[in-house]
Amino acid sequence: MIRRVAVVGAGTMGAGIAQLCAQSGFSVKVHDAVPAALGALPGRLRAGLETGVLKGKLTTQQAERAFHAVVAAPSLEELSGADLVIEAAPEDLKLKRELFVRLDALCPEAILATNTSSLSVAAIAEAARNSRRVLGMHFFNPPVAMRLVELVRGPKTSPEVFAAAWDFALTGLRRTPVDVKDTPGFIVNRVMRPYYLESQRRAAAGFAAVDQAARRLGGAPMGPFELMDLIGLDVNLAITKSLYEACGRPERFRPPQLQQRLVELGQLGRKAGNGFYSYREGRPEGENPRALALVGQGERISAEAAWRGIVAALIAEAVLVRDEGVAGVADIDTAVRLAMNFPKGPFQWRAENPSLDAR
Ligand SMILES: NC(=O)c1ccc[n+]([C@@H]2O[C@H](COP(=O)([O-])OP(=O)(O)OC[C@H]3O[C@@H](n4cnc5c(N)ncnc54)[C@H](O)[C@@H]3O)[C@@H](O)[C@H]2O)c1
Known part of the structure; x- marks a missing residue:
């Protein structure tokens, strides 16, 4: 007791x-x-x-x-x-x-x-x-x-x-x-990594457009770019790097160039006044031109397509976590929902949208 x-x-x-x-x-x-x-x-x-x-x-x-x-x-x-x-x-x-x-x-x-x-x-x-x-x-x-x-x-x-x-x-x-x-990232830090990494791989769709899609289509309280700005790009990058090393450097967890460059430039997010967005007195004032310049002319995809790609990667990671015996389906859904304030967990998304299942 x-x-x-x-x-x-x-x-x-x-x-x-x-x-x-x-x-x-x-x-x-x-x-x-x-x-x-x-x-x-x-x-x-x-x-x-x-x-x-x-x-x-x-x-x-x-x-x-x-x-x-x-x-x-x-x-x-x-x-x-x-x-x-x-x-x-x-x-x-x-x-x-x-x-x-x-x-x-x-x-x-x-x-x-x-x-x-x-x-x-x-x-x-x-x-x-x-x-x-x-x-x-x-x-x-x-x-x-x-x-x-x-x-x-x-x-x-x-x-x-x-x-x-x-x-x-x-x-x-x-x-x-x-x-x-006991495995790297436990549930949340691992299953949620694609939220940050896949969104950066699809950044050409636009930070604000992807964030809006996350809110509108996924019911997320915050999209991936605004959330990284809030957490701090440096803090978020450190977690990615640690997971990347602990998992044996798999390609899917490779730290993104975009975020690494922004951290080197001191564009650390909300706390620095600039990250993926620019801030004045703590309020976002549009996408940060320096961050946009780093994205360049990537493959143009719609924000909806970007969001579907992000969710598919998140589901794929959740499936791996389950298959490796790290945690069960119900606990994975509960952990992601509560940690992120999402309306649903990855397996619930998968059940509702079978086309998002990457496997
Ligand atoms: N901050 C978060 O969001 C968060 C979330 C979940 C888990 N964690 C984990 O929680 C732990 C603490 O994180 P934090 O953010 O509270 O850090 P923190 O730096 O705010 O607090 C750590 C405290 O430990 C004290 N300390 C240093 N050496 C000590 C020692 N030898 N014995 C006793 N106290 C000592 C420091 O003086 C400090 O007050 C870390 O393992 C971190 O990974 C942090």
Whole structure:
């Protein structure tokens, strides 16, 4: 039974996970190696909880209780006694492994979870003497708003540990867990790669035209180009590069020249004022001429044809994920729907549009 939760790392994800656990009624200890990060935690929590109250998700009393349920732990040793430790330290294998060596000794009874997005859970778990109690709990940003949690089975994760983590996510935190094998990109970062890569291969159809087709034909809240601008072209490219390497450099995941060039030019998206679109005071003002110039005169296809190509590639990746035994059909659809706020998942699209099936 999980009652006491510990979170390692008080950054974007750690603070959000701590808030989610606290407002779900758990007592939470949070450790960060950087004193300033721990010092900023109460302010972050207050701001997050106040937003929850303003949105009507929490009462003032619930927010107050949640605020006091979180305790800062200046040393890692203070986390001993936790039933579950969720590690949300920087995405660095060496650092995470060092943490798991220490957590393994400090918390001999706890379930140890990593929030890694792109590292191998097995490689992190090996650092613990008992890797049966290690798994991935991949939350999405921001954890209080995003319902999806990818629960990642390492090769040695025990069924009991997985079941306890599942129950914690589902019942304790009221999230929607999905069951995924420890493979590069898990479900979402892998199945959604074609959204970004195939759209760039079809960029001659026009950024705005493709985005509009994604919204109109796919019901997507954001088209691929506007979404990459929001995420940051550099952040998005780093995920592509990591997946490309981890999967053995398959052609379909090759990082696109267009995006690489834009990143080199500092055209990083919304945060830089220019990406696929140009922005003034945070608002898009049309396609970025420098990005358009890089597209050149590619094969002219309609936005509808571009969109159908993107969806076909997305379905093909989803089919591969299923065939490789990474996750089941229902979990793939659920993960894509919840992570992207799409009305449907790839297998539902396939069922409705058999002509989009690339296989
Ligand atoms: N940001 C996202 O959108 C997102 C989404 C899902 C998963 N993730 C994953 O979550 C993890 C954390 O990401 P983030 O965006 O919160 O990073 P972040 O940089 O905002 O926070 C990391 C925190 O860890 C602290 N830290 C550094 N070394 C430490 C150590 N040795 N022990 C304890 N704390 C230490 C830092 O001071 C910092 O406060 C990464 O593995 C990342 O891949 C991030």
